Amino acid sequence: MYQDDKSEARRIPRVSRRRFVQGLAIGGAIAALDGGRRRAFGEAALRSPEILTGKHFELTIDSLPVNFTGHRSVATAINGSVPGPTLRWREGDTVTIAVTNRLKTPTSIHWHGIRLPADMDGVPGLSYPGIAPGETFHYRIPVEQSGTYWYHSHSRFQEQTGLSGALIVERNGKDTIGFDREYVVFLSDWTDTNPETIFSNLKEQSDYYNYHRFTVPNFLSAAKKKGLGPTASNRLAWARMNMSPTDLSDVSGATYTYLLNGNAPNANWTGLFRPGERVRLRFINGSSMTFFDVRIPGLQMTVVQADGNDIEPVTVDEFRMGVAEVYDVIVQPKENAAYSIFAQSEDRSGYARGTLTPRLGMAAVVPPMDPRPMRTMVDMGMGNMAGMKNGGMAGMDMSGVDGMKKSDMPASSKDATDKDKPSMAGMDMGNQSMAGMDMSSNAGKPATPSAHDDMQPMAGMEMGSSSGTTPFPQPGPTTMPIMAMSGNANADVNLKPSNPVQMRVGPQVDNVPMQVSERLNDPGVGLSGNGRRVLTYADLRARFRGVDPRPPTREIELHLSGNMDRYIWGFNGQKFSSAQPIELKLGERVRFVLINDTMMEHPIHLHGLWSELENGHGEFNPYKHTIIVKPAERLSYLVSVDTPGRWAYHCHLLYHMEAGMFRTVVVS
Amino acid sequence: MSNLAICNRCAFRTKHGFHVGSVVFAVLLWFFLTSATRAQMSAPQPAAKADATVPAMEPPVMDNQIFYHILLDQFEDRTNGPDNELRWDGEAWAGTDMNKLWLKSEGFSTNTTVSDGDHEALYDRPIPHMRYFDAQAGVRADLDSGPKRAWAAVGIEGLAPYFFQFAPTFYIRDGGNVAGRLVGSYDLLLTQRWIVQPEAELNFYNKDDPARQIGSGLSDLDTGVRLRYEISRKFGPYVGFAYNGKYGSTATYARKAGETTNDPRFVFGLRLWY
Numbered sequence: 001m002y003q004d005d006k007s008e009a010r011r012i013p014r015v016s017r018r019r020f021v022q023g024l025a026i027g028g029a030i031a032a033l034d035g036g037r038r039r040a041f042g043e044a045a046l047r048s049p050e051i052l053t054g055k056h057f058e059l060t061i062d063s064l065p066v067n068f069t070g071h072r073s074v075a076t077a078i079n080g081s082v083p084g085p086t087l088r089w090r091e092g093d094t095v096t097i098a099v100t101n102r103l104k105t106p107t108s109i110h111w112h113g114i115r116l117p118a119d120m121d122g123v124p125g126l127s128y129p130g131i132a133p134g135e136t137f138h139y140r141i142p143v144e145q146s147g148t149y150w151y152h153s154h155s156r157f158q159e160q161t162g163l164s165g166a167l168i169v170e171r172n173g174k175d176t177i178g179f180d181r182e183y184v185v186f187l188s189d190w191t192d193t194n195p196e197t198i199f200s201n202l203k204e205q206s207d208y209y210n211y212h213r214f215t216v217p218n219f220l221s222a223a224k225k226k227g228l229g230p231t232a233s234n235r236l237a238w239a240r241m242n243m244s245p246t247d248l249s250d251v252s253g254a255t256y257t258y259l260l261n262g263n264a265p266n267a268n269w270t271g272l273f274r275p276g277e278r279v280r281l282r283f284i285n286g287s288s289m290t291f292f293d294v295r296i297p298g299l300q301m302t303v304v305q306a307d308g309n310d311i312e313p314v315t316v317d318e319f320r321m322g323v324a325e326v327y328d329v330i331v332q333p334k335e336n337a338a339y340s341i342f343a344q345s346e347d348r349s350g351y352a353r354g355t356l357t358p359r360l361g362m363a364a365v366v367p368p369m370d371p372r373p374m375r376t377m378v379d380m381g382m383g384n385m386a387g388m389k390n391g392g393m394a395g396m397d398m399s400g401v402d403g404m405k406k407s408d409m410p411a412s413s414k415d416a417t418d419k420d421k422p423s424m425a426g427m428d429m430g431n432q433s434m435a436g437m438d439m440s441s442n443a444g445k446p447a448t449p450s451a452h453d454d455m456q457p458m459a460g461m462e463m464g465s466s467s468g469t470t471p472f473p474q475p476g477p478t479t480m481p482i483m484a485m486s487g488n489a490n491a492d493v494n495l496k497p498s499n500p501v502q503m504r505v506g507p508q509v510d511n512v513p514m515q516v517s518e519r520l521n522d523p524g525v526g527l528s529g530n531g532r533r534v535l536t537y538a539d540l541r542a543r544f545r546g547v548d549p550r551p552p553t554r555e556i557e558l559h560l561s562g563n564m565d566r567y568i569w570g571f572n573g574q575k576f577s578s579a580q581p582i583e584l585k586l587g588e589r590v591r592f593v594l595i596n597d598t599m600m601e602h603p604i605h606l607h608g609l610w611s612e613l614e615n616g617h618g619e620f621n622p623y624k625h626t627i628i629v630k631p632a633e634r635l636s637y638l639v640s641v642d643t644p645g646r647w648a649y650h651c652h653l654l655y656h657m658e659a660g661m662f663r664t665v666v667v668s
Numbered sequence: 669m670s671n672l673a674i675c676n677r678c679a680f681r682t683k684h685g686f687h688v689g690s691v692v693f694a695v696l697l698w699f700f701l702t703s704a705t706r707a708q709m710s711a712p713q714p715a716a717k718a719d720a721t722v723p724a725m726e727p728p729v730m731d732n733q734i735f736y737h738i739l740l741d742q743f744e745d746r747t748n749g750p751d752n753e754l755r756w757d758g759e760a761w762a763g764t765d766m767n768k769l770w771l772k773s774e775g776f777s778t779n780t781t782v783s784d785g786d787h788e789a790l791y792d793r794p795i796p797h798m799r800y801f802d803a804q805a806g807v808r809a810d811l812d813s814g815p816k817r818a819w820a821a822v823g824i825e826g827l828a829p830y831f832f833q834f835a836p837t838f839y840i841r842d843g844g845n846v847a848g849r850l851v852g853s854y855d856l857l858l859t860q861r862w863i864v865q866p867e868a869e870l871n872f873y874n875k876d877d878p879a880r881q882i883g884s885g886l887s888d889l890d891t892g893v894r895l896r897y898e899i900s901r902k903f904g905p906y907v908g909f910a911y912n913g914k915y916g917s918t919a920t921y922a923r924k925a926g927e928t929t930n931d932p933r934f935v936f937g938l939r940l941w942y
Contacts, residue, residue: 123728124725124726124728125725125726125728125729126725126728128725129725129726130725130726154728156730200737201901203735203737204735204941205901208901211860213857213860214857215857215858215859215860216856216857216858217858217859236830239829239830240829240830241829242799242800242827242830242831504797505797505798505799506794506796506797506798506799507765507766507794507795507798508765509799510799510800565799565800565827566765566794566800568765575731575765576727576728576729576731577727577731577732648728650729657729658729658730658731659731660729660731662728662729664728
């Protein structure tokens with residue numbers, strides 16, 4: 001159908017020794033090297049990437065002929081697999097990973113969401129120069145957290161060509177979630193088109209992949225329904241700005257085939273269960289450009305973890321995943337029936353699909369895709385408050401949220417909860433000493449791994465925690481908040497951005513919204529009022545109290561900006577190459593305020609440090625690594641600047657990042 | 669901008685337009701390439717700033733990449749039955765987001781002659797505080813079967829509100845000759861692939877140029893409406909109707925030469941880009 005893309009398919013090298021894999025690219029030929037002890041998790045998980053466990057891993061990156069679409073193409077594979085093997089680490093271990101590059105170009109692997117020394121973060125140009133062809137790089141990572149994460153290349157567009165995989169870190173201690181069976185559900189977007197061509201096409205014609213633009217018949221049918229006047233004035237209002245409400249995803253199903261664990265929809269990845277079991281599904285959005293709306297018709301999903309951090313269980317019918325976001329859900333199918341895992345792209349141009357079934361051979365009906373949504377003037381920052389409230393309320397079935405008070409809203413400059421409750425309240429001292437141990441074990445980890453042996457528990461507590469100069473532990477059942485220094489108690493009052501930004505339109509900025517609002521209660525475009533209970537950011541309440549109750553002493557305001565027509569993206573109207581790094585001071589606690597001036601969602605990812613989303617849950621605000629900012633939304637999150645180094649900070653839409661929506665964050 | 673001033677002076681001093689054109693083209697190319705390089709080099713090096721001991725590395729993202737595209741907007745046969753002519757109108761650009769080199773070319777060709785041959789090389793840069801318009805400056809060479817002319821060119825090109833493609837350009841050459849050109853087009857989608865494109869080009873001159881059969885005032889209008897089918901974004905065959913009209917003393921010259929001043933024709937052709 002989309003012949004333009006086929007004609008641009010990458011040439012296939014004639015290398016006969018390479019495997020040619022039909023329909024999926026799970027080779028595993030080079031795998032099973034020493035240290036990578038295989039384990040059959042979810043024994044019947046058909047056609048999933050293989051699982052590697054242990055403390056030492058050997059990964060080989062090479063090109064691999066594949067066929068996901070009916071046409072042959074070339075992927076970038078890890079150990080002969082697309083996605084790469086699922087790695088299982090254990091909290092408390094120090095893992096080593098030898099990554100060998102057999103490509104003709106430099107490569108890299110970034111461990112998304114993992115807190116580690118900056119030189120192990122895997123970003124060429126910041127952490128290291130990358131892994132040159134023929135070379136092996138040895139990662140050494142002390143694992144101080146648990147949960148579901150993923151890894152991917154940070155070199156140009158290799159992520160788009162398949163260089164990514166799931167990363168699971170098992171908790172050191174008792175599992176907090178409880179499940180009988182688990183599967184990774186790794187979602188990705190595959191294209192036979194060379195990503196360089198996609199990028200170039202977008203520069204020439206930014207709606208190249210939008211095959212749902214307004215047409216004359218659209219206009220006529222809308223005019224018939226809503227009247228000629230309102231339809232015409234609506235269309236003209238958009239056209240006056242040279243923008244289109246049909247602009248949902250820059251790259252669409254016109255070129256993408258959406259994959260689930262490396263399986264195209266017709267290949268139907270299948271996971272088995274016994275009726276009544278609690279099945280944990282680890283959803284990872286490992287795509288380059290696609291937001292997925294995920295549901296399992298007939299089953300409710302209880303979301304238990306977001307971006308690797310436990311949250312208070314919240315039961316939903318559906319949730320949206322921004323690129324790079326991770327959600328763990330529990331489903332408990334009781335019937336002896338098959339269920340479809342259905343992940344449609346935000347623009348409804350395609351879907352990824354798999355099946356949960358009690359026995360092989362059963363399949364459930366694949367539901368039709370929902371109607372394609374449209375952007376509204378609220379997304380342009382031109383809605384009135386009434387309209388906005390309605391928009392927010394439509395999707396606001398907030399039974400699970402109790403901490404939502406007006407005074408808790410991130411828009412207010414102080415965090416009421418922090419003030420009302422002394423940070424030590426409700427904690428017994430036994431726990432406290434454990435927390436001290438926990439934190440001191442982190443002290444000076446990058447420089448002196450031997451700190452384990454000769455640590456001073458209380459010194460570790462004081463040095464490492466309250467000053468924030470050594471990594472805080474991930475909140476868990478045994479961690480507790482550090483004691484905030486009294487001098488900082490009022491620091492948050494009347495906090496002003498340290499860098500007030502005045503936005504104006506120009507070649508790099510096609511819109512400055514008149515009105516931005518917090519849209520945490522809004523599940524997102526196309527999901528409000530669809531009759532299903534859809535997860536919102538307001539639902540995310542951390543299960544364990546945050547470890548750093550200090551109020552922020554500084555606010556950094558960043559506008560997410562861009563010019564869709566020119567396909568230039570950036571922060572504060574500047575792309576990476578014309579901007580200075582964001583400087584953070586080791587030990588400080590800062591608030592990032594993001595204001596989305598564009599009409600698209602941007603999943604913003606800060607490397608190396610947690611982003612504590614200020615969604616009204618106070619000290620139970622969720623820890624995330626990737627935060628979606630909706631069009632014309634203003635939201636904020638807190639960051640404990642506890643790990644030095646040069647970190648990447650960017651929009652995780654791959655082509656936005658390469659177009660300039662990237663900053664270096666320097667912690668020193 | 670100093671090199672642009674040089675261009676203007678050259679154009680005023682000499683009548684050997686073709687050579688001036690190539691010299692100015694070279695100057696523009698040089699300016700373009702060096703400014704692109706400057707943009708790359710002036711990119712801040714966070715690595716160096718944060719830690720002087722870190723070895724030099726490629727930046728983590730390359731957002732000053734040079735792209736290039738070629739668009740042949742009209743590549744068509746125009747026919748009124750007995751008479752056929754080939755029409756082309758295309759453009760190409762290469763460069764970064766902020767610095768581009770544009771080449772434009774258009775003209776008519778019959779078995780015997782090439783007419784209205786217009787070729788331009790322009791430096792292009794987005795206009796500050798404007799979202800969708802670029803400023804362009806460079807040279808235009810009239811190269812066809814008629815006498816050659818060289819012009820200095822200054823214009824803007826971009827997307828006007830309501831998705832109108834719009835490009836007014838002014839030209840100056842020796843002897844106080846001034847010309848203007850207005851180009852506009854619009855894409856009307858019947859479906860995602862069937863697209864109607866009305867388009868018009870108007871040319872103005874301040875002085876007569878009898879050797880090229882051009883009169884002062886509005887000299888000619890070339891307009892048309894084309895229905896294309898985008899087999900892909902980059903490959904769209906079309907059919908349509910085009911009208912070429914000559915006005916004022918340009919029309920008088922045409923009548924004297926025994927040519928028509930009202931020339932409606934059917935067209936069929938290909939829209940291509942790369």
